[in-house]
Amino acid sequence: MATTVVAEDTARARSRLGDRVFSRLALSAGIAILAALAAVFIFLAIEGIPGLAKPAEFYGDASNFWGYVAPLLFGTVLAAIIALIVAVPLSWGIALVVSHYAPKRVATPIAYVIDLLAAVPSVVFGLWGISVLAPRLTPAYAWLDENAGWVPFFAGPASTTGRTILTAGIVLAIMIIPIITAISREVFAQTPRLHEEAALALGATRWEMLRLAVFPYARSGMVSAVMLGLGRALGETMAVAMVLSAGGGISFNLISSTNPASIASNIASNYKEGTPGKIQVLIATGLVLFLVTFLVNFAARWVVQRSERRLAR
């Protein structure tokens, strides 16, 4: 047994060294992420900035880069918003079923099946979107056009193939459901029993217990989950390219066949036949998307922080 608090030098050195090495490793991993991101940004900037100011013929109908990218950006954001509106409530619903509503016997298979969804390749989502989902939605779009045509979103004319931005949004939603669900259900399930029981013992119904004990505890995880889903929705390439009938300009009409493309799908569609100049333009749009995710995350963080501050009063 050691006689001094400052234990034998070797032991101390060992533990100190272990701690130093480990914390350095952790730090380097964090910095590696920053470096990777910086590298991507620099790459986009170097290859893309010349694409900002090309002669007008590089920008199709538009006369300059901003005219070219605006509808793409609009399409990206619109599709992602539709996806979030559809996916977030569904995902949280499923996550709650799995963590708090269904008995284990039912919850495990549900969770499992939803996880499978994450595995389906984009291409297959695209194929399914075209061949199964879109035709099923066509009658609904026709109905909306007839009965809700006065709402700008359903102004029509309804697409006869169903390959609209709403369909693309729904496909995106299905793609991000597993991501949002998986993380949400983990954080829901991790709520300490102690807090749940505190709520139940106050005579809370299950829903009230969720509100009192689970949601506050899980909030940061729920936000992360949504942000991950949003990221994927913004950046998804192939499924959107395959499902969306793109080529239109900015329009809030969700059910017509003339829709704005998304930035990522536009890159994928046009990269392959592109000449060097055209590719610079495409990469410049990638740079714009990058900056947009930056801003969206900034905004989300700001909102979260504000609500946390309000909570702390």
Place this chain on the structure above:
Amino acid sequence: ASNETGDTGTDSGSSETSGLSGDLNGAGASSQEKAQGAWATGFQGMNDGNVTVNYDPVGSGDGRTNFIEGGVSFAGSDSYLNDDEGELTAAKERCNGEDPIEVPAYVSPIAVTFNLEGVDSLNMDADTIAQIFDGKITKWNDPAIAEINADVDLPDTAITPVHRSDDSGTTKNFTDYLGKASSSWSYEAEDAFPVKGGEAAEGTSGVISAVSGGDGTIGYADESQVGDLSVVSVKVGEEYVAPSAEGAALVVEASPAAEGRADVDMAVDIDRTTTEAGAYPVVLLSYLIACQTYEDQAEADLVKGYLSYIVSDEGQQAASEEAGSAPLSATVAEKAQSIVDAISAG
């Protein structure tokens, strides 16, 4: 995998065995992918499975870039090299200052295909097609269509024109046809479909699904992929011609060479307004791009062997079987053969 052992395919039926070995890498037009698969198979069989041909179907533009940068030994491209962005010059540089070889390899008719309940076939002239895709004709029973198809009972369905959403050689060839053969198409021939609106779909298979997924749809796609869908017979001279391999090959043969090209460059400007009987001018012509000399003997042998197999009767027949393309006509094939046979190391 168990099928990759070297001795498979000795009974491939190929008449000659060139005894080459090694890897040959190419990249480019996705339209050629299936045909490349057939060619690679035949070429690998000729060499007893000692050769592997890789073809990345990354798209014509990227294929050309890859070739120019030296990433691949040959490229497949739906359009010939030009100097709008200096690609021709760059390709020349890549080939040690010699003119790059461009030979036609893959010819395929582009079908104008539609899905309209109760109608199996229609005749149209270039003007009508142009106006449909321009959004000027919006109903199937429009007089312009009805006039030509007197014996067809046309419904009052709206027309949904389907075009490619991605940049594509098919679009470029199709719009080139519309621009040259009709008076009502005011857009340039381009990889990107120029008209706003209408339905857009990704890739040939996307167009096919969109056309078959809606009623009153009409689109354009590689004829081999049309399957059960109805096709439009296009007016050539005074006849209405359905898309066919022979018709496509005929047009390529009859088309004038592009101006100011080197001897080894078989780029042609397709004659969209031909009136030759049986010719079908809505065709896609895809080229192979390579160098005349390669520094490495093995690479030169492989490129030479592969390209000459491609333009050979056997190669063209294989592609026709596998991808449904139109075999090159004898004269074109002969000229191409002589060009690729001159590939050497230097």
Place this chain on the structure above:
Amino acid sequence: MAKSITVDDLDIYYGDFLAVQGVSMTVKARSVTAFIGPSGCGKSTFLRSLNRMHEVIPGARVEGKVMVDGQSLYDSAVDPVAVRRQIGMVFQRPNPFPTMSIYDNVLAGNRLNSKKMKKAEADDIVERSLKGANLWNEVKDRLGKPGMGLSGGQQQRLCIARAIAVEPQVLLMDEPCSALDPISTSAIEDLIHELKSEYTIVIVTHNMQQAARVSDETGFFNLKAAGQPGHLVEFNSTQKMFANPDNEATEAYISGRFG
């Protein structure tokens, strides 16, 4: 308005594991009943079965009868939520809601009724409840701060304040003072004394003196052997229990006591 509770041959399970076996007793209205017994004998488990908190653990269930003022607690028509509202509970470990302020923690139960409360009324409830739990003076200046920033004992008193804020009929307390110092303990005991004129109170405690001081009746639980289910050895008036218990085991446990 307080309730009496009659338990008849109750078996309590965690899945297949029988934790408590064959308990029968009557908890009188407007009195304090204490449960004592060695660790692991099922006191907490039994207590939780009295307001249907037991069943929130997956697989947990009971067999037997619990009657509260003539109503069967485990009747299929009974709403566990209504039960828990009227039979409040304070846990062994303090569990304030981590994201809520002290103020909101106290009001958490009241807010559930989604009654809109006036600010004045809410302030009043908070003050009364915190005073009842002897916490008011310590936190009155930082009601807006998070409840988790308090020391262990403060947190437990906050939980007691939260439980009494909803004005239950019965109050179950699982070792509510085990994390409290004598002054707070004394305040809670005083509070129990005060409350028992109108509430029915059941308290689990390790502190024999506490049981003797605050309770009118005492139940002694024990394990026959390790791994065996716990059972109720003796249930008697506290006086009798501590002076002259019927059962040898009780005597042994109580006389082996100290503290």
Place this chain on the structure above:
Amino acid sequence: MAKSITVDDLDIYYGDFLAVQGVSMTVKARSVTAFIGPSGCGKSTFLRSLNRMHEVIPGARVEGKVMVDGQSLYDSAVDPVAVRRQIGMVFQRPNPFPTMSIYDNVLAGNRLNSKKMKKAEADDIVERSLKGANLWNEVKDRLGKPGMGLSGGQQQRLCIARAIAVEPQVLLMDEPCSALDPISTSAIEDLIHELKSEYTIVIVTHNMQQAARVSDETGFFNLKAAGQPGHLVEFNSTQKMFANPDNEATEAYISGRFG
């Protein structure tokens, strides 16, 4: 092997909040020192500063001196990890490792420090430690089962077993018995008696009798007022403290006692 601890004018902060102010005392080697005082007065905080556990809370820091056998604990050359290995700690709330079995929980301190042990040796440590914590009989048949499956009291005894398994020089205990029943408490107190011949023991307790029974010296902490930092009111031999304290406040606290 035991150590004496000398504390000199120690201020303890949570960020900007001064929780404990100006404490000076000497904890004798091979003796039991008890800290008492009302909830929130900083007993736990002070205890945690004695083995540098305080500093694991972000923003937490101390000012002043703590000397262990003449070595300054907060010297920059001192490795807090080495400190904690030799100055063990048992917490107010039981916290067994949820991923580990009972067996592994007891051995955690040894195993996590990557000591290689023979099976027999390990078995021996587990048995001795669990016996020391009076838990052996209850768990000896399910050593492979998870530690979290035990009742609250059992869990706490498991934590005590885990702490003594690494054979520290000093043992800090923060209300180790607050979740224990009298029998277990008694066992722990016996254990403390046994251990003090070789260890230095510091114990925080709410139970005045316990302090009186087990400790040689007692420190009384108090708050001047709510929101004010805690401070050490009196530090004296337990005998004197309970019979005839120097300080009025101490007298008031101790005589206001019960339990």
Place this chain on the structure above:
Amino acid sequence: MSTVTPTTPVRPRSEAVSFTAAKLPRFAPALVAVVAIAAAALPVLFMGAGAITWAVLAGIVYLVALPLWARAVEGSRGATDRLVTGLVWAACAVAIVPLVSLLWTVVDRGLPAINTTFLTFSMYRTDLDQEVGIYHALIGTLLITLFAALISVPIGIMAAIYLIEYGKGNRLARWITFLVDVMTGIPSIVAGLFAFALFILLFGPSTRMGFGGSVALSLLMIPIVVRSTEEMLRLVPDELREASYALGVPKWRTIVKVVLPTALGGIVTGVTLSIARVVGETAPLLLIAGLTTRTNFNVFAERMTTLPVLIFTQNANPGIAETPGGIRPGIEIAWGGALVLIVIVMLLNIVARTIGAIFAPKTGH
């Protein structure tokens, strides 16, 4: 509420509320469901709408009727609870429908393609009549994904450890957290372009290698690993860390031996999720990993085909059917490949869950 003076302690409510008074009968949900289905059948019968409309209408009727009834009997709290319960299950059902449709489509179209040849042959042929398979793409997918995981899992987990255990709240950590979120938005095609440009720059223009694909996929994986791991580490109670520190365990060992095992279940879920996320990626791989018909076991040299790329290219250029109107060979390969891909991830999931279950915190008996 009684009007007591502020200093009087709280008293029980004077009104005694019965435990049973206000509750819908047990069979209420079932009854409402039956009624809703019947009610929704009316417009279906008269207006000739389809089964989907019927299901949707029935769902809406149920979600309105049951809470309304509960509101009348149980009051607003009960109604809200029932509404939420209904909504939550409805969400589940609604999400399951497309999933089942999707899986069904894949199984239905993919199953006919699958046989031993399909699984053990590559697409390398020397004769057009030879049979082909996806073995080469299977190997490619497994290797490229494996290497992507080898890059991202350590970096992701270590970065999360930095964020939670070391960086807590400091400026660098805040930036990393923020930028990780930004990273989730990198489109896969951009990741591919980046990896392509990077490898061309490093190794010359003819570079094609599977590892390049791994690097591109890592860019997509890392943020998911970091974010999910971070959430799980955050949930590990500080008490456990303190218990370990108090035993004289150094911080790094505490993290490795106590914190990580406690969070392992969630971390494994996150990693599996991230793998599932990238295993189906097409865009980045076509550029840098290329396409070949042969099996390549070396991720550091030469082209490598992956399943998604194969599916994509086969679908884009499916060739011509042997018999007119038959299934095109490429389409069959594409769906077969998709089915295999899903099965792979399914197996992966099972493995991950088993690992998670073995190491998950054990709370029960």
